[in-house]
Amino acid sequence: MPGGRLTHEDRRQIASWLAEGLGYAEIGRRLGRPTSTISREVARNSAAGGYLADHAQHSAGRRARRSGPVQA
Template sequence: MTVWRVADGLSYAEIARRLGRPTSTISREVGRNGGPGGYRPQQAHQATVQRARRDTPSPPHAAGPPGGAMEEEIVELAVRSGMPRMTARVHVDLLLSEDGRRTATELTRRLKVSPASVSVAVNVLVEHGYVRRERDPQRRRDIYVVDDDAWYHSVLISAQQALA
């Protein structure tokens, strides 16, 4: 495999083109791992492995926080009924929140998952009527809400989809 390097005088755009990746990916990778003059691929790989381990949620423990076992039981029930696991985790977290509202950032932190995972799960929940989006005009971000009529709306949406 040929290795293209910034040290060889190639631009980020040229490296990106040769690797079939966006230029922003290359510039972020180089910037995160020593910059153009100090980039070392092996050390960058090790740092990536460490970041991946750090971001991986650990399996649930028996001695978890109060309610943890109950949450896992509800998630398992939803998964057995056909809901994707991440969607079920997001849904249960919203249902058990004090006011039925969370931002994507809050969900990401609480569930220890990527923002992309939360986004996909929320899109499924919105599509099936379990959750709705509200826009926070002051902070320019979405808030995901489970409201009192969520079950009623989800049944209506499911019935409409079944008839279509």
């Protein structure tokens, strides 16, 4: 996976560039990420007002701390 997880700064850049009207492919190129990473990030974290970086970061943090299945 190129670059590991998205950082809060990555998410702020995504929000800024989306507001400027850039497409997912261009945002991916600028961040050095696949277009699919950007499109999934935006789809997963968009609300009625659009993509919100702070909300996305909070949601990602909750998902990262979620416990997995118990192993025997």
